[in-house]
Amino acid sequence: MEIGIIGAGASTVGLLDALARFAREPGALTILEPSPYLWRGRAFAPDLESVLVNTPPMIMSASHGDPGHYGRWLADQGGSYLDRRLGQPIVPRGVYGSYLEQTAESALAGLRRLGWRTDVVRERVAGVLPADRPTLVTHTGRRHLVDVAVLAVGCGVPQDHYGLGGSPGFVRDPYPLATTLADVAPERDVAVVGSGLTAVDIVASLAARGHTGRISLLSRAGVLPAVWQRPARVTMAHLTTDRLAALAREHGALTLDHLWSLLDVELGPDLAELAEEVRATNSEDPIGRLRRHLSLIDSPGMGRRLLQQAVHVVGPHAWRLLRQSDRDVLRGRYFRAIASLSSPMVPGNAATMLELLETGQLAVIPGLRKIEPGDGGFRVFTDGSVRSADVVINAVNPPPHSIPDGAQAVIASMLTAGTAELHPDGGLNIEPTTGRLMVSGHVDPRWYAVGDLAGGGSFITTSIPGLAARAEATAQAIVSPLMRPA
Ligand SMILES: Cc1cc2nc3c(=O)[nH]c(=O)nc-3n(C[C@H](O)[C@H](O)[C@H](O)COP(=O)(O)OP(=O)(O)OC[C@H]3O[C@@H](n4cnc5c(N)ncnc54)[C@H](O)[C@@H]3O)c2cc1C
Numbered sequence: 001m002e003i004g005i006i007g008a009g010a011s012t013v014g015l016l017d018a019l020a021r022f023a024r025e026p027g028a029l030t031i032l033e034p035s036p037y038l039w040r041g042r043a044f045a046p047d048l049e050s051v052l053v054n055t056p057p058m059i060m061s062a063s064h065g066d067p068g069h070y071g072r073w074l075a076d077q078g079g080s081y082l083d084r085r086l087g088q089p090i091v092p093r094g095v096y097g098s099y100l101e102q103t104a105e106s107a108l109a110g111l112r113r114l115g116w117r118t119d120v121v122r123e124r125v126a127g128v129l130p131a132d133r134p135t136l137v138t139h140t141g142r143r144h145l146v147d148v149a150v151l152a153v154g155c156g157v158p159q160d161h162y163g164l165g166g167s168p169g170f171v172r173d174p175y176p177l178a179t180t181l182a183d184v185a186p187e188r189d190v191a192v193v194g195s196g197l198t199a200v201d202i203v204a205s206l207a208a209r210g211h212t213g214r215i216s217l218l219s220r221a222g223v224l225p226a227v228w229q230r231p232a233r234v235t236m237a238h239l240t241t242d243r244l245a246a247l248a249r250e251h252g253a254l255t256l257d258h259l260w261s262l263l264d265v266e267l268g269p270d271l272a273e274l275a276e277e278v279r280a281t282n283s284e285d286p287i288g289r290l291r292r293h294l295s296l297i298d299s300p301g302m303g304r305r306l307l308q309q310a311v312h313v314v315g316p317h318a319w320r321l322l323r324q325s326d327r328d329v330l331r332g333r334y335f336r337a338i339a340s341l342s343s344p345m346v347p348g349n350a351a352t353m354l355e356l357l358e359t360g361q362l363a364v365i366p367g368l369r370k371i372e373p374g375d376g377g378f379r380v381f382t383d384g385s386v387r388s389a390d391v392v393i394n395a396v397n398p399p400p401h402s403i404p405d406g407a408q409a410v411i412a413s414m415l416t417a418g419t420a421e422l423h424p425d426g427g428l429n430i431e432p433t434t435g436r437l438m439v440s441g442h443v444d445p446r447w448y449a450v451g452d453l454a455g456g457g458s459f460i461t462t463s464i465p466g467l468a469a470r471a472e473a474t475a476q477a478i479v480s481p482l483m484r485p486a
Pocket of ligand 1: 010011152155407410
C-alpha cells in the first residue's frame with residue numbers, strides 16, 4: 001500500500017509513530033511538506049528561548065498510549081527547564097520540536113526496517129486529480145499517485161480583523177518571534193491584538209528582550225488565560241465517553257444539564273468553586289484574577305483540573321453528541337471561560353505578566369472596536385478611549401477548523417472534484433472514529449484528515465494528546481486489512 005501524507009507537523013508525527021507500531025507488512029510512504037522545518041509545524045519551529053510550550057510533559061507525548069514517551073526523551077536531554085512554581089519542566093517550543101523530529105525519524109527508521117519505502121518531498125500540494133487512486137499534484141506540477149492520502153495541514157494563521165495588512169509596523173503572524181520582534185526597538189509602544197496564549201508568548205518574549213516601552217493587550221473582553229495548577233491525579237469515573245454515549249442514546253441527544261450533573265457527581269463540593277470561577281471569568285479584574293490564580297497553583301481544589309482534562313479528553317466526544325442549542329450556548333456564553341480555563345498559561349509566564357501589569361508597563365484593555373493606521377503608527381479605538389501605538393502585533397487565533405492559506409488550493413481542488421465536503425462549523429466532514437472523509441454521507445476509504453482540519457470537533461484547539469489519539473485511530477484504520485481500500 002502506498003500512503004501519501006500532506007503536511008509534516010505534530011499530527012503527522014503521531015501518525016508515523018502509530019503506523020510504525022501497527023504496520024505488519026511492507027508498504028510505501030510519501031510525505032509532502034514545503035516548510036524548512038520538518039515535523040515541527042507552525043508551533044514548534046526554532047524560536048526564542050522565551051517561547052515556551054504551554055503544557056507539562058505528561059500531556060505532551062506524541063505516542064498515543066505511552067504518556068511517558070516525551071518525559072523520558074526530555075530526561076535524556078539533560079538541561080534544566082524547571083518551572084519551579086509548577087514543579088515541572090517547561091521547555092522552549094523549539095526544544096519540543098526536536099522531540100517531534102526524533103520521534104518522526106525513529107518511526108520512519110522502524111518502517112524502513114520492515115521494508116517500507118519512505119520519501120519526503122519538500123513541496124506544497126496544490127491540487128488533486130479526479131482519478132480512482134488519489135493523485136496529489138504539487139506546486140511544481142509533480143504528480144504522486146497513492147492508495148490512501150491523509151490531509152495533515154494544520155490550522156490557519158491569525159486573521160487580520162482590522163484590515164491592517166501591509167501597514168508598516170503591523171505584524172500579521174507573530175511566529176517566529178525571533179524574526180518578528182527583531183525590528184521592534186525596546187522603547188516602542190506595542191499593542192497586541194488578543195489576550196490569549198499567543199499574546200502571553202509575545203509579552204514574555206518582549207520582557208526577555210528587555211522591552212521598556214508600553215505593551216497593551218487589546219481584546220473585546222480582556223480575559224487572560226488562567227494559570228496552570230500543579231498537576232494532580234484526575235480520575236473521571238462518571239464523565240466518561242461510554243456514559244455520554246449512553247445518555248445521548250437514552251435522551252436523543254446530550255444536554256448541558258447532563259454534563260453539569262456528571263461534573264457534580266465527579267466533583268462534589270468542588271463544583272461550587274468551579275461554578276464561581278466560570279461566572280467570574282468575564283467580570284473579574286484581570287490583574288486580580290491573575291494574582292488569585294498564581295496563589296492557587298498548589299490549591300487542592302480539583303474543579304479547574306477536572307474541567308481542563310474533561311474539555312481535552314471527553315470534550316470532543318461530548319461536542320458531537322451535544323444538542324445544537326446547547327452547543328450554541330457553550331460557543332456563545334461560555335466560550336471565553338472554557339477557553340481560558342482549559343488552556344492555561346504556565347506559571348513562569350504568569351509571574352512575568354503579573355510583574356509587568358503591576359509596574360504599569362503592561363495593560364489589559366477590553367472593549368476593542370477598531371484599529372486604524374495613521375501618523376506613522378496606529379490609532380486604537382476602544383469603548384472608552386482612543387490611544388496610539390507604534391507597533392501592532394496580531395495574536396488573534398484563527399477560528400477552529402479553519403483552512404490554512406497553504407492548503408486553500410488543494411482543498412478547493414478537492415471540493416471541485418467532489419472528494420471532500422465542508423463541515424458547516426469549519427473544516428471537512430469526516431467520520432469521527434477514523435478521520436475518513438465523508439461526502440453526502442458516504443465514507444471514502446482513500447482519504448483521511450487528521451488535526452484541526454477534521455471538522456465537527458469543539459471550538460477548543462486540539463492539543464498534543466488529542467492530535468496523537470486521532471492520529472492513532474487513523475493509522476489503525478489505514479493499516480487494518482479489513483478496512484484497506486479494495
Ligand atoms: C503557537 C502554538 C503553540 C502551541 N503550543 C502547544 C503546546 O504547548 N502544547 C500543546 O499540547 N499544543 C499546543 N498547540 C496546539 C497543537 O498541539 C499544535 O497546533 C500542533 O502542532 C498542530 O499540529 P498539526 O500537525 O495538526 O498542524 P501543524 O503543526 O500546523 O502542521 C501542518 C503542516 O502542514 C503543512 N502544510 C500546510 N499546507 C500544506 C500543503 N498544501 N502541502 C503540504 N504541506 C502543507 C504546513 O507547512 C505544516 O508544516 C499550539 C499551537 C500553536 C499554534
